[in-house]
Amino acid sequence: MCEAMVYLKDGDKVEPYFENVDKIFAQEEGLILEDIFGEKKIIKARLKELHLVDHKVIIERMK
Amino acid sequence: MCEAMVYLKDGDKVEPYFENVDKIFAQEEGLILEDIFGEKKIIKARLKELHLVDHKVIIERMK
Structure with missing residues (x-):
């Protein structure tokens, strides 16, 4: 399957944030992420960056 | 492989824009997309939305 590992960039740091992510919805205020089990996270x-072949998504914290 | 079909939302219309996309880089002014063959497109x-298990990415034209 093509779920991805989502990494969070916060200033100079990039750290794993959420694994097995299937869906991401971008809103004005931030992102709604949902993994393949239906678990959700909401973050500002x-x-x-998307690197789909490498199953990698980079999100950046909003200030 | 986990490349995706990218669809462009422009007002009420959603149309296929670029297939076999591997990488997408978000910038202030727009997006840089690259397919698995290294071909690139730049768009405002x-x-x-990302639907990774369905190999589907939706981008929205900036006004």
């Missing part, structure tokens, strides 16, 4: 962040 | 748009 923006989508920054 | 924002990442809107």
Whole structure:
């Protein structure tokens, strides 16, 4: 399956944030992420980079 | 592989924009997309929705 590992960039740091992510919805105020099990996380962040073949998504915390 | 079909939302319309996309980089002014063959497209748009298990990415044209 093509779920991805989501990494959170916060200043100079990039750390794993949420694994097995299937869906991400971008809103004005931030992101809603949902993993393949239906678990959700909401965060004040923006989508920054997708590397789909590598199953990797980078989001960046909003200031 | 986990490349995706990218759809462009422009007002009420949603149309296929770029297939076999591997990488997307979000910038202030828009998006840089790259397919698995290394072909690139640049567009004034924002990442809107990811449906990774369905290999589907929706971007929205910036006004």
